[in-house]
Amino acid sequence: MSERRPxxxxxxxxxxKRLQELREAAGLKREEAARVLRVAPATVRRMxxxxxxxxxxxxxxxxxxxxxxxxxxxxxxxxxEEANQPGWWQRFHDVLPDWFSLYVSLEGAxxxxxxxxxxxxxxxxxxxxxxxxVLEAGTIGRTGPxxxxxxxxxxxxxxxxxxxxxxxxxxxxxxxxxxxxxxxDRPEVMRAQLDRLLDVSERDRVxxxxxxxxxxxxxxxxxxxxxxxxxxxxxxxxxxxEYLTGALYLDSRAEVSAHLEVLxxxxxxxxxxxxxxxxxxxxxxRY
Numbered sequence: 001m002s003e004r005r006p007x008x009x010x011x012x013x014x015x016x017k018r019l020q021e022l023r024e025a026a027g028l029k030r031e032e033a034a035r036v037l038r039v040a041p042a043t044v045r046r047m048x049x050x051x052x053x054x055x056x057x058x059x060x061x062x063x064x065x066x067x068x069x070x071x072x073x074x075x076x077x078x079x080x081e082e083a084n085q086p087g088w089w090q091r092f093h094d095v096l097p098d099w100f101s102l103y104v105s106l107e108g109a110x111x112x113x114x115x116x117x118x119x120x121x122x123x124x125x126x127x128x129x130x131x132x133x134v135l136e137a138g139t140i141g142r143t144g145p146x147x148x149x150x151x152x153x154x155x156x157x158x159x160x161x162x163x164x165x166x167x168x169x170x171x172x173x174x175x176x177x178x179x180x181x182x183x184x185d186r187p188e189v190m191r192a193q194l195d196r197l198l199d200v201s202e203r204d205r206v207x208x209x210x211x212x213x214x215x216x217x218x219x220x221x222x223x224x225x226x227x228x229x230x231x232x233x234x235x236x237x238x239x240x241x242e243y244l245t246g247a248l249y250l251d252s253r254a255e256v257s258a259h260l261e262v263l264x265x266x267x268x269x270x271x272x273x274x275x276x277x278x279x280x281x282x283x284x285x286r287y
Contacts, residue, residue: 008050008102010109011083014235015076019062020048026066036065054080088157095150099247103226103240108161110168112229114263116211116220118175120183121193123155124162125172125200130193131155133183139244162206171207173266175221179210179283187287194284201277209270210279218269220262227259 008016023033023044030048034041037058046052059080063073089096089104096104107113107124115122120134135141135148161167182190201208211218225241239250239259250256271279 009083009085009087009105010230010232010235011079012054013050013102014232015054015080015083016048016050017235018076019054019059022063022066022068023048028066033062033065037061053084056080089154092150092154092157095147096154097246102249103247104158106228106238106240107158107168109230109232109235110228111231112169112171113226114171114173114229115224115226116173116175116263116266117224118177118221119181119224121174121178121197122172124159124170125197126155127189127193127196128152128156129186129189130183130196133189137183162200162203167205169205169207171209171267173209173211173220173263173270175211176213176279179279182287190287191284194280194287198277198280198284201273201280207273208276208280209267209273210276211266211270212279215269218262218266220266225259227256227263 023030030041030044033044037044039058043052047054047058056077059077060073063076068076087101087105087108089101113124120126121130123131126134131152132148135151140148140151162170179194197208200206211220223241223243225239228238228240230237236251236253237256237260239248239256241248241250250259270276
């Protein structure tokens with residue numbers, strides 16, 4: 001039986017989908033591939049959906065069965081070995097929920113991240129003090145200060161993504177509520193956070209917009225979500241939406257299209273990037 005692990009990396013997701021494509025191109029059903037490996041068909045399905053780790057011997061047998069040329073098979077195996085390497089976030093396994101590990105992997109591999117946030121400044125843009133206040137006020141705060149600090153450190157590490165030479169384009173739409181709701185009783189925390197937003201809004205690969213109250217209701221008001229787009233053609237757009245005790249990862253065309261349509265609608269009606277900077281400065285003066 002293939003070994004389970006907490007969450008797949010993006011590389012494993014891509015390679016799993018590629019394995020499925022190769023099997024289908026060879027005209028084989030999962031049951032037939034399973035007989036070759038002498039495993040249950042469910043194991044082949046879990047390999048293709050990245051629910052289990054890709055074992056090199058299994059992959060080699062499948063590639064040979066699918067008629068993949070030797071040079072291409074060797075390159076595929078090399079990619080599997082690379083994808084199986086643990087991500088940097090594994091250092092935070094003590095506080096990182098399994099369902100969020102994939103999010104961090106997707107975040108690091110995306111070339112475009114589009115997010116709608118109705119409640120708080122997104123984690124990639126939070127200052128340490130703002131993040132600490134949000135975490136202390138939530139369920140994480142009930143687990144003690146050490147856990148909070150580990151989560152703050154994790155957010156700092158995630159934010160290094162924006163300083164990479166190949167940083168993704170981060171496009172965030174925040175509800176005006178985010179600017180109006182103080183996260184603690186120290187106004188300097190919100191002032192510093194707004195300064196941070198003003199600073200990052202000047203970056204070429206960051207776009208910030210505020211959905212103003214004056215623009216009325218819109219179809220994205222239900223919950224925060226993020227849409228990831230990747231350079232790899234094998235990996236489709238994916239949507240992440242979080243709830244109190246977990247998250248959903250959506251990659252069906254219908255669900256992704258619905259979320260993309262909402263993002264486009266909110267983008268069209270939200271304040272422009274220039275007006276958003278004006279709003280950020282105005283709110284900073286209020287704190």
